[in-house]
Amino acid sequence: MSLRQKLLLVALCTLALPVAGWLYVRQMETLLRQGQEQALTxxxxxxxxxxxxxxxxxxxxxKGWYVQQAVNPITIDGYGDDWAPMTPWSQSIxxxxxLLLAxxxxxxxxxxxxxxxxRTRADAGDANAMSADHLVLDLVQGSIHRRYLIASAAPGAFTALPVDPAAGNLPDRIVGQWQEDGSGYRAExxxxxxxxLSALGVGIYSAANGGDPLATEERSLWRYSPDLAQELVRLAPDDTRARLMTPSGWLLAQSGRLTTSGPQPPWLSSLIYRSLLANPLEDAESWTEDAPRLDLPEVQSASRGExxxxWRQGEERDSVVLATAVPIERDHEVVSVLLLEQASRAVPLLANRAFLSLLLTSFGVMLVAGAILLLFATRLSLRLGRLRDAVERAQINDGRLDGQFFEGQFPMAESxxxxxxxxxxxQRLFEAVGGYTDYLRTLASKLSHELNTPLAIVKSSLDNLEHxxxxxxxxxxxxxxxDGVARLGQLVRAMSEASRMERAIAAAEPEDVDLVEVVDGCAEAYRPLAGVRHLDCVLPxxxxxxxxxxxxxxxxxxxLFDNALSFTPPDGWLRLSLRPIENGAEIELANQGPLLPAAMQGRLFDSLVSLREKATPGDAPHLGLGLYVVRLVAERHGGIASARNLEDGSGVAFTLRLHAMPRQRLAG
Incomplete structure (x- = not known):
């Protein structure tokens, strides 16, 4: 990762600022909600x-039976069509x-x-009516009770049979309709x-299950009370909807309507609030508007005295509804539950405004900080790039250092x-390395010069000893x-020659050439030298x-040819080839002969390294400078020299990979 990218990453860390602001706004919304909750509670x-x-x-x-207000006129026919709107709130017996009451x-x-x-069927007047399937109805007026037996042997009209004597103004005769199907029976x-009536008892007797044939489940009668509704109108705040319910959630009275205050925010603000800011909300339950029973968690909690x-989503966009349920107790018993609901856009609007303001400020700060860091990174990268380019240009192709660094011109050294x-x-490092490099480069010529005189003395002394x-x-x-003196003299001359060759190669001036002509000309010149050996030239x-x-x-x-010729047998072959490569060319000279030792393949192109047999006393020693010259030429052209054994094991191949030399700049 580049320095600029790293600083950009650091700049991105400023995103922590809007994130912290987002968390703060969410916490602020939580505190606003808590305040509103406490006030409404x-x-x-x-x-x-x-x-x-x-x-x-x-x-x-x-417990009680809830009596609903009839939505439609009810026809007594034993069918439940007229009761369909009230069926979701039927009560279990x-x-x-x-049971449905209306x-x-x-x-x-x-x-x-x-x-x-x-089922066991019988009419209410039959002798076995008490042992057959039947219903028992107990009508209660204060302390007055009267029970009725309801049974029918077939679908149709029935007349309830009074079980108890007449009491109060309770009827002596109750008629209704009885219907049956494969799943059971219905009475209306x-x-x-x-x-x-102040209470009602209902009992179901099944002959298959047995039990008390006159047993009933007696409960008080609950219904919507206009008087309680007027009392709620007087006590409840104007901006809330109040509902009074039994502990089991049946509606006894209500007042007010949910009205959303505040302007309606645009869709973008709504999206931001819902996706980024809103704390969890319960789904809106629009059916609770006129439902006779509210089976809500807050009502259940209040019925336990807690x-x-x-918070629920409002019916209008970006509105929220706060509902609080509190118990109403008499004699330390919960007799009813009061549910207050308040709709508002105040919390979303405040949260949105705070978040958008903080978001704009945060992003402004982040953009300024990012721009400053980016400019700083760009300037720092440019300065480091100049320093890198200067270091790369400091070394000339022959290994020497550019003289400008000895003149105090190293870039940004004055900063x-x-x-x-x-x-x-x-700069100090290049000065020290440059001095040491120059010393090493002139060491060979100095040694060759200094060793000439002692060698001459030793040689003259040996000449005198011969006489x-x-x-x-x-x-x-x-x-x-x-023989040793001769070899030392050859070494001294070789060091002088190597120093001269390095200077000559470094001083060579480049030009645009066609390597096909160069290689072809060399091949034609080598053919007489090859003798009976077969020389093949492969050109593009x-x-x-x-x-x-x-x-x-x-x-x-x-x-390369001199080296290959010395190892090729008299009836062997040589192959000189040229092929273009990307940004240069590759020249290869392969010859038949002994394979290269694995340990020597990486050292063949060093100075004073040779694989030829050691010379006998009196013969001129071979100093291994030829392949060293090949390496210097390849490096002068920005390439490399390498050697390898042929895959078929028939010989070796020396490769010279060349690239273009840098073009000289005209002095202006």
């Missing part, structure tokens, strides 16, 4: 206490039956649905509207910051000494242009 508690201490007709504790100006209606697979009946609050310190350190009378035993030692059909020094390339080929 306090209001609901005050209203509940007022209802508890007044003479409001609150229900008694315990034991494990087999469902009233209007014309009467009090009952619909009982019993599910049973096996109507009572006069002015009975003033106030509860919940006072850390990059300036680094530039000055590089002296020496024993036969001393003659071999004299010969070996003269198209010219191969290269900006280089043709005399150096020819000199390198001469050294």
């Amino acid at each position: 306090a209001t609901a508690t005050a209203v509940a206490r007022s209802l508890a201490v007044t003479d409001a007709p609150l229900p008694q504790s315990g 034991g494990t087999q039956g469902k 009233e209007d100006d014309n009467g009090f209606y009952m619909y009982i649905d019993v599910r049973t697979a096996r 009946l109507r009572l006069p509207p002015d009975l003033g 106030p509860a609050t919940v 006072e910051d850390e990059i300036g310190d680094l530039a000055r350190s590089f 002296a009378e020496l024993s036969d035993e001393a003659q071999p030692y004299l010969a070996r000494a003269r 059909d198209q010219p191969v242009h290269l900006h280089g020094a043709p005399e150096l390339i020819a000199q390198a080929l001469d050294k």
Whole structure:
């Protein structure tokens, strides 16, 4: 990763600022909600206490049957079509039956649905009616009770049989309709509207299950109370919807409507609030608007004596509804539950405004910080790039250092910051390395110059010893000494020659040449030297242009051919080939002969390294400078020289890979 990318990554860390702001706004919204919850809970508690201490007709504790207001006129026919809107709120009778109660100006209606697979049929007046499947109805007016037996042997009209004597104004005769199907039976009946029932008992007797044939489940009657509704209108705040319910959630009274205050935000703000800011909300339950029973978690909690609050999504866009339920107690028993609901856009609007303001500020700061860091990274990268380019240009192709760094011109060495310190350190390093490199480059010529005089003295002394009378035993030692002096002289001359070759190769001037012509000319010159050996030259059909020094390339080929010829047997073969490569060319000279030792393949092109047999005393030693010259020529052309054994094991191949030499700049 580049320095600029790293600083850009650091700049991206400023994203922590809007993230922290986002968390802050969410926490702020939570605090706003808590404040609103506390305020609404306090209001609901005050209203509940007022209802508890007044003479409001609150229900008694315990279970009850809820009487709904008839939505449509009800026809007594034993079918449930007229009861369809009220069916979702049917009430259970034991494990087999469902009860629906309704009233209007014309009467009090009952619909009982019993599910049973096996039935014993009898009419209410039959002697075995008590042992057959039947219903028991107990009408209660205060302390007055009267029970009725309802049974029918076949679908159709029935007349309930009074079990108890007449009491109060309770009817002596109740008629209704009985219907059956494969799943059970249904009974529908109507009572006069002015009975003033305070409680109702209903019992289902199954002959298959047995039990008390006259047992009933008696409960108080609950219904919507206009008087309680007026009391809620007087006590509840104007901007809330108040609902009074039984502990089981049946609606007793309600007042007010949910009205959303505040302007409607645009869709973008709504999207931001819903996706980024809104704390969890319960789904909106629009069916609870006019439902006779609210089976909500907050109501269930309040029925246990624990106030509860919940946030729900509003019906309008970006509105929220806060609902709080508190218990109403009498004699330390929960007799009803008060549910206050308040709709508002205040919390989303405040959260949106705070978040957008903080977001704009944060992104502004982040953009400024990112721009500053990017500019700093760009300037730093450019300065480091200049320093890198200067270091790369410091070394000339022959290994020497550019003289400009000895004149105090190293870039940015005058800067006072850390990059300036680094530039000055590089300058001191190059000065030290340059001096040491120059010393090593001139060491060979100095040694060759200094060793000439001692060698001349030793040689003259050996010449004088030849004229002296020496024993036969001393003659071999004299010969070996003269051979050693000759080899030392050859080494001194080789060091001088190597130094001259390096300078000559470094001073060679490049030009645009066609390597096909250069290699072909060299091959034609080598054929007489090859003798009976077969020399094959493989050239491409198209010219191969290269900006280089043709005399150096020819000199390198001469050294390769001389080396290959010395190892090729008299009846062997040689192959010189040229092929273009990307940004250059590759010249290969392969010959038949012994394979290269694995340990020597990487050292063949070093100075004073040779694989030829050691010379016998008196012969000129081979100093291994030819392949060293080949390596210098390849490096002068920006390439490499390598050697390898042929895959078939028939010989070796020396490869000279060349690239274009840099073009000289015209002095201006």
